[in-house]
Amino acid sequence: MAVRVVFLGKLADLANAAELELEAPLDWAGLLDQLHGPLGEAVAAEKVKLALNGAVLADKTQLSAADGDEIALLPPVSGG
Amino acid sequence: MAVRVVFLGKLADLANAAELELEAPLDWAGLLDQLHGPLGEAVAAEKVKLALNGAVLADKTQLSAADGDEIALLPPVSGG
Amino acid sequence: MARDVRLIDAPFEPASYVEQFTRAHPGLGGVCTFVGEVRSDDDVEALELSHYEPLTLAGMEDLADAALERFDLMGILILHRVGAMAPGEPIVCVSACARHRRDAIQAVDFAMDHLKSDAWFWKREKRGGTWSWIEPRDQDHADLARWQ
Amino acid sequence: MARDVRLIDAPFEPASYVEQFTRAHPGLGGVCTFVGEVRSDDDVEALELSHYEPLTLAGMEDLADAALERFDLMGILILHRVGAMAPGEPIVCVSACARHRRDAIQAVDFAMDHLKSDAWFWKREKRGGTWSWIEPRDQDHADLARWQ
Numbered sequence: 270m271a272v273r274v275v276f277l278g279k280l281a282d283l284a285n286a287a288e289l290e291l292e293a294p295l296d297w298a299g300l301l302d303q304l305h306g307p308l309g310e311a312v313a314a315e316k317v318k319l320a321l322n323g324a325v326l327a328d329k330t331q332l333s334a335a336d337g338d339e340i341a342l343l344p345p346v347s348g349g
Numbered sequence: 350m351a352v353r354v355v356f357l358g359k360l361a362d363l364a365n366a367a368e369l370e371l372e373a374p375l376d377w378a379g380l381l382d383q384l385h386g387p388l389g390e391a392v393a394a395e396k397v398k399l400a401l402n403g404a405v406l407a408d409k410t411q412l413s414a415a416d417g418d419e420i421a422l423l424p425p426v427s428g429g
Numbered sequence: 430m431a432r433d434v435r436l437i438d439a440p441f442e443p444a445s446y447v448e449q450f451t452r453a454h455p456g457l458g459g460v461c462t463f464v465g466e467v468r469s470d471d472d473v474e475a476l477e478l479s480h481y482e483p484l485t486l487a488g489m490e491d492l493a494d495a496a497l498e499r500f501d502l503m504g505i506l507i508l509h510r511v512g513a514m515a516p517g518e519p520i521v522c523v524s525a526c527a528r529h530r531r532d533a534i535q536a537v538d539f540a541m542d543h544l545k546s547d548a549w550f551w552k553r554e555k556r557g558g559t560w561s562w563i564e565p566r567d568q569d570h571a572d573l574a575r576w577q
Numbered sequence: 578m579a580r581d582v583r584l585i586d587a588p589f590e591p592a593s594y595v596e597q598f599t600r601a602h603p604g605l606g607g608v609c610t611f612v613g614e615v616r617s618d619d620d621v622e623a624l625e626l627s628h629y630e631p632l633t634l635a636g637m638e639d640l641a642d643a644a645l646e647r648f649d650l651m652g653i654l655i656l657h658r659v660g661a662m663a664p665g666e667p668i669v670c671v672s673a674c675a676r677h678r679r680d681a682i683q684a685v686d687f688a689m690d691h692l693k694s695d696a697w698f699w700k701r702e703k704r705g706g707t708w709s710w711i712e713p714r715d716q717d718h719a720d721l722a723r724w725q
Contacts, residue, residue, distance in 0.1 A: 275629065277627055277629055277699050278627060278699030278701075278710060279699075279710045281627070282710075320629070320631070320632060322631075323631030323632060323635070325632070339631075341629050341631070341632070343629065343632070343697070344699065345712070345713050346695060346696065346697055346698055346699060346713065347698060347699055347700040347710070347711040347712065347713055348692065348693045348694045348695065348696055348698055348700070348713065348714075348717055349626070349657050349668070349669055349692040349693055349696045349698045349700075355481065357479055357481055357551050358479060358551030358553075358562060359551075359562045361479070362562075400481070400483070400484060402483075403483030403484060403487070405484070421481050421483075421484070423481065423484070423549070424551065425564070425565050426547065426548065426549055426550055426551060426565065427550060427551055427552040427562070427563040427564065427565055428544065428545045428546045428547065428548055428550060428552070428565065428566075428569055429478070429509055429520070429521055429544040429545055429548045429550045429552075444592055444595075444596060447592075448592060451612075455617070455665060456616065456617040456618070456664070456665065457614060457616075458613065458614065458616050459611055459612060459613040459614065460611070460612050460614075461609070461610070461611045461685070462609070462610045462611075462612075463607055463608070463609045463610075463678060463681070463682060464599075464607060464608050464610075465606065465607040465678060466605060466606065466607065466608075468604065468605075468606050468676065469603070469604040470604070470676070516604070517603060517604065528616065528618070530611060530613060530689055530693075531686075533611070534611060534682065534685065534686050534689070537609070537682065538679075538682050541678055541682070545678075
């Protein structure tokens, strides 16, 4: 298995994909290493939040994902 | 023809009728003369308003009704 | 169809009026609707609403106009039952549509406060087989003061 | 059935959900409903709402619970469309029933302000054949501040 990474909003445009599978284990540095160019910069921006298995992390740099985990990368919401 | 007098709310109970026909012409004193007992007292009370042909009079004692006119006696509303 | 105001003397289905009203305003941002029913609390067996049409209907029309003037609406619907009603029956329906939701919601709130307090209705309730007239409530004055 | 919260991925008829919701609460005093439609202004050809279900649905459920705690309600219904929509299609429906009208109206106002600003949705519009993402608006923060 692997870590599933889900891109929301404009991040999906930058990634050219709604999701991606990356190898486990995965930490914040490992994630950024694999997201290049504008996508990596956008994900690193302070206002982008990160959820691990449906729970938003208070500090996304503390990410620690294992096999079967799901990461969601969340730009600011535009609301309903 | 005559003057039609319509009783609303609890005034209809006191009048034992929803409406009444009185002879024209009719002024405030003439109206009170023909409404006896508790009904007359209730109608005279300050908070009871009087409409002549659908328009509420600023001063009900200035009533002056002619043949074919309709008077409505209006206790305080209870709202919808 | 910016203003639709009616007194209704028999049981009615608010949804059918609201649907027609909504369809008459394509491109609206939103529609807010309040439906009040006769409450079944306190052993009330029946409710009877008297009205005096020349004042009651004209007053509701004036209220609709006041809402149209005060809020940015595409339309307003005000329906009110008169006559004898059983608990659970709809008694009032106000619906407002607007490009922006706050106007629609506030217009409904505004119209309901006015209908419940200073509309030309006289109300009596039947409990234990006995009818009694409902007096105006202090709360009604507080409701109106919100809009002054 | 105090809380009914759903994400809906195809066109829907708010009235049928509201009718079922209302029927499930006999003896209510009143029910307030807001239905938002995709506005047809500004040459918008289509609107697409993305969501992330583990957060989006959970957030709407938390919002329903917050409304139930804050207002004296008998029940609350929150429906939200996701996916691609055309102008004129319903996008959101909030309905609240309560013994007293102010609770129902305020709960709808409260839920709509929160849904429109801090719910987990990402929105893009198509104009002139081109899609663009919608940024958060300052007005949204003002809307939320009303409830703090």
